[in-house]
Amino acid sequence: MKINTKEILGGLALLLVLVGTPLVINYFSPWRNHGSTRIINLTAISTQGIWTADKVDGLNIWNSVFKKATIVMHKGEKVILRFTTVDVTHSFYIPELKLGPVFVDAGHLYDVPFTADTTGIFTYYCTSICGHCHFYMQGKFIILDSGQDVSEEELAKINKGIDTTLQFCSTPLNDNLLPKDIILKGKMLFENRNCILCHGKGGKGGVKNTNYAKTTIPELFTLAEKLKIPDKETADSIIQLLRINADFDKLNNNPPFRTYSRFLAQFKSINQKILDGANILQKADSLGPVPPLCMPSWEYYLTQDEINAILAYLINQNKWEL
Amino acid sequence: MKKLKIILFVAIFSLIGCCIGIGLGWTSKKPVRHNFVIKARQYSYDPAVIVVNRGDTLNFKLVSMDVVHGFYLEGYDIDCEIHPNQKTFKLRHPSQGHFWKDTTDFTVIAKGYGKFKYRCSHTCGTMHPFMQGEMIVEPNVPYHASWGGFVGFMIGMISMFYLMIKKKL
Amino acid sequence: MTKKTDNEEHEELVLEPEGFRINLFKKFPLIKKFAKLKGFQFFLILPSLFIFYIIIISGLIGTPLGNRNIAIVVLWILWWFLLIAILVPLLGRTWCAMCPLPWFGDLFQRMSFFKVRTGKTNYLRNKMFGLNLTWPKRLKNIWLPNINFLILCTFSAILVTRPFVSSFVVSMMLIVATVLAVIFRQRAFCSHVCPVSGFIGLYSKTAMLELRSNDKDVCKNCTDKGCLRGNENGWGCPWFEYMGKLDRNNNCGLCMECVKSCPNDNIALNFRPFATETTLKGYDEAWKGFIDVGTSHAYSLIYLGSSGILKDWVNPTQSNNWTGFFTYVIILWLFSLVVVPGIFFLFTSLSHKLANTGRVSRMEAFKAYSYILIPLGLLAWIAFSVPLLLVNGSYIVSVISDPLGWGWNLFGTRDFQWHPVIPEYIGFIQIALLLIGLGYAIYKGFFIGQRLYNSPTAAFRGLIPVAVFSTVIALAFIMLYIG
Numbered sequence: 001m002k003i004n005t006k007e008i009l010g011g012l013a014l015l016l017v018l019v020g021t022p023l024v025i026n027y028f029s030p031w032r033n034h035g036s037t038r039i040i041n042l043t044a045i046s047t048q049g050i051w052t053a054d055k056v057d058g059l060n061i062w063n064s065v066f067k068k069a070t071i072v073m074h075k076g077e078k079v080i081l082r083f084t085t086v087d088v089t090h091s092f093y094i095p096e097l098k099l100g101p102v103f104v105d106a107g108h109l110y111d112v113p114f115t116a117d118t119t120g121i122f123t124y125y126c127t128s129i130c131g132h133c134h135f136y137m138q139g140k141f142i143i144l145d146s147g148q149d150v151s152e153e154e155l156a157k158i159n160k161g162i163d164t165t166l167q168f169c170s171t172p173l174n175d176n177l178l179p180k181d182i183i184l185k186g187k188m189l190f191e192n193r194n195c196i197l198c199h200g201k202g203g204k205g206g207v208k209n210t211n212y213a214k215t216t217i218p219e220l221f222t223l224a225e226k227l228k229i230p231d232k233e234t235a236d237s238i239i240q241l242l243r244i245n246a247d248f249d250k251l252n253n254n255p256p257f258r259t260y261s262r263f264l265a266q267f268k269s270i271n272q273k274i275l276d277g278a279n280i281l282q283k284a285d286s287l288g289p290v291p292p293l294c295m296p297s298w299e300y301y302l303t304q305d306e307i308n309a310i311l312a313y314l315i316n317q318n319k320w321e322l
Numbered sequence: 323m324k325k326l327k328i329i330l331f332v333a334i335f336s337l338i339g340c341c342i343g344i345g346l347g348w349t350s351k352k353p354v355r356h357n358f359v360i361k362a363r364q365y366s367y368d369p370a371v372i373v374v375n376r377g378d379t380l381n382f383k384l385v386s387m388d389v390v391h392g393f394y395l396e397g398y399d400i401d402c403e404i405h406p407n408q409k410t411f412k413l414r415h416p417s418q419g420h421f422w423k424d425t426t427d428f429t430v431i432a433k434g435y436g437k438f439k440y441r442c443s444h445t446c447g448t449m450h451p452f453m454q455g456e457m458i459v460e461p462n463v464p465y466h467a468s469w470g471g472f473v474g475f476m477i478g479m480i481s482m483f484y485l486m487i488k489k490k491l
Numbered sequence: 492m493t494k495k496t497d498n499e500e501h502e503e504l505v506l507e508p509e510g511f512r513i514n515l516f517k518k519f520p521l522i523k524k525f526a527k528l529k530g531f532q533f534f535l536i537l538p539s540l541f542i543f544y545i546i547i548i549s550g551l552i553g554t555p556l557g558n559r560n561i562a563i564v565v566l567w568i569l570w571w572f573l574l575i576a577i578l579v580p581l582l583g584r585t586w587c588a589m590c591p592l593p594w595f596g597d598l599f600q601r602m603s604f605f606k607v608r609t610g611k612t613n614y615l616r617n618k619m620f621g622l623n624l625t626w627p628k629r630l631k632n633i634w635l636p637n638i639n640f641l642i643l644c645t646f647s648a649i650l651v652t653r654p655f656v657s658s659f660v661v662s663m664m665l666i667v668a669t670v671l672a673v674i675f676r677q678r679a680f681c682s683h684v685c686p687v688s689g690f691i692g693l694y695s696k697t698a699m700l701e702l703r704s705n706d707k708d709v710c711k712n713c714t715d716k717g718c719l720r721g722n723e724n725g726w727g728c729p730w731f732e733y734m735g736k737l738d739r740n741n742n743c744g745l746c747m748e749c750v751k752s753c754p755n756d757n758i759a760l761n762f763r764p765f766a767t768e769t770t771l772k773g774y775d776e777a778w779k780g781f782i783d784v785g786t787s788h789a790y791s792l793i794y795l796g797s798s799g800i801l802k803d804w805v806n807p808t809q810s811n812n813w814t815g816f817f818t819y820v821i822i823l824w825l826f827s828l829v830v831v832p833g834i835f836f837l838f839t840s841l842s843h844k845l846a847n848t849g850r851v852s853r854m855e856a857f858k859a860y861s862y863i864l865i866p867l868g869l870l871a872w873i874a875f876s877v878p879l880l881l882v883n884g885s886y887i888v889s890v891i892s893d894p895l896g897w898g899w900n901l902f903g904t905r906d907f908q909w910h911p912v913i914p915e916y917i918g919f920i921q922i923a924l925l926l927i928g929l930g931y932a933i934y935k936g937f938f939i940g941q942r943l944y945n946s947p948t949a950a951f952r953g954l955i956p957v958a959v960f961s962t963v964i965a966l967a968f969i970m971l972y973i974g
Contacts, residue, residue, distance in 0.1 A: 006605050007604050056555065058658065107445050129390070131388055132388075299409070300359075437918060449806055452795075454797055464922065487950075
């Protein structure tokens, strides 16, 4: 075959497109760093409730479970945190480091330069509700002394508290599957509507809320006391009233127990608090960061029946002194 | 010239149809106030269709049931960002740029005629670009007019061919 | 019903105004010069290959977020709109001349970029590589493209929102096209498999561009038949067309090989009025029209409507509502394959009865009249695509700067915000488009009837049900869009 310059040029042009394009694209991948500053890529995935440092692309989003990002830095290190999301709006917030909240709109990319100047283990939060797994969307941000290192086991230990609760996130509740019994129903809602994450298992409380005036998120197993319910019998009768969905206002004319009016006032206020939520929390240090966790409003998300069930469950949680 | 005559002929039929359509569909009611709570979820609004009358006062409260959604009401210069589990949402007027303010509700007066869509303006998942609801301001003049107009157009075309075969056009 | 009289038999036909033809080759010699270039297709395809290659890559390794990935934004907002609203109605199958998908098959068969090989393969006077089998006779129609198109339509919600799926489908089409080119003769994939080609082919009948022989008599006396069989100047028509008989755009890929191979310089590229050809051959083409009207109705309801249930039905991988999905599949297929043709059959039967000439069978009337769905369907598809472009067109601006959603900022427009363009006036644009479609449908309906019944009075009587049907279809769209 006679060598034809035109043919060769055509072939070269085709080759240039076929080989050159992926090479150029790969060279400018965000997972390659050409500058001197380390870039930490963080991608939010709402269905899994995580920020991940893994590479997320069109191909692997379908079948992969990504690893929750645990960010490790050394004191004095300068990095660029690069945030993206693959589905909905998320945010990234480390109150103790006054980093963020960075609102990450889907389809945009946010570069946030950050210098580590205090050592410690910090928690990052997503503060913009991003679906069923939102309340699980937190992880650890570790700043070590320079030269220090952290082993895999230690990392696992640090992360332990966060990952164990994931079972509730992966299965959104089907309303038809709710148990009939009011206390079981309340328990299930308490867990599946994610109250459990902030208020603790069984409402035991103790979850730290950075720079919150009361330090920790209120415990709820003592709800009966807050409602001024004197003893277990009364508590049971109130649960019974909740079960039959009684009109509490009407009962005021003929109170079933002595402190009923005080109970009713408290009951209504708690009920209202669940409906309204609390957006702005009192800060411990007024110049400090905004507390990351706040009570959501449940007005359009829980029916009065469901709120009653949760309240009944919590009243039932009280440890009565014999 | 013949072409122009034909076009005029059909156009007159369509116009008459338009007028009849508008006339039949015309309503004028005393303005009232509506309070809407619009719940956004992946990937629709509830209510998906709201029907109001021109001049009505419309009060909107926006709620998101799952993730962050938007509410871009076309023709009214309204764009909102709705966060779930919050009583407030963010509102801006697109013509004034990106200045968001927190609010619990907003009020507009129904103006114009016909269908105005509200669309999601914040990417909320795969089907986000198709997430929309519709606000219909009665009387729906474009709709009635095009009904009448299309039927008139058809009658005009048929009559045109009738005249053509009778050699009158 | 009046019995036909002798008078009617001999009545004078209403003449359809002769459409203009402007030979662009004569008017703009530069176009002809370009078409005559051996590298004509090479220069068209290479840029589009580049873009499609980026689309494929980006779908796989770019962001999974559709409205930030070039695979979705450029393919389904920009390319689709350009194809349906500009390329097809104005330039016919021009896309097929620049489509990169069958190119590798072409290159394999020809083993050259520019040089034309002479030799002998079947009836061709070109040397072609590959097995060069004949395409099975049973499949020599567009039923396969029809079914493929419906399959793509069925999964449209997943296709147009997941970059990976778009990329997968495009690469599958490329692979299938190449494999078929190895096995079968010339552009078998394009003529008889490609779902988009079926769509473009049918609607390119309305196109304002045609490639035809200048003088059919020259073709009759031509012994070379280079256009069909190829010669040392150009390849034999990859679409199996003979210029001497070509009178339909359906299967003309505008690859310009015949311009090069014609020994008599007898090829013209004509500019002509919209919707000039009105002949449909066979039920496959008629059904293509029904499918397109059916699917555009369904799409208008699903994607431009406000129902969340429907959106869950079409999006089963996220909603997990497979019952809904299968309901939707059954409704979509029944609607476009049975219901629309069924209703149309009722109306054309009525038309046939009203015309009462006894000249043609009922089915022939059905087949001939089904042409009216082409201008109507095309304009309805444009009306459906307009809001997609105007509302989400701003994504194009940002994606151009950041094709893979990786935070590049090539042209400084990365952070361009979503901003719908004149959304409140889209309804009026749609009304205008549908009115144009309706006008062409009724107008062409009369002349189809006249050709069919050979009598203007019969054509007029037969037109009435057909016109009513077209109006009903147009009004159904109006109800979805602005009602």
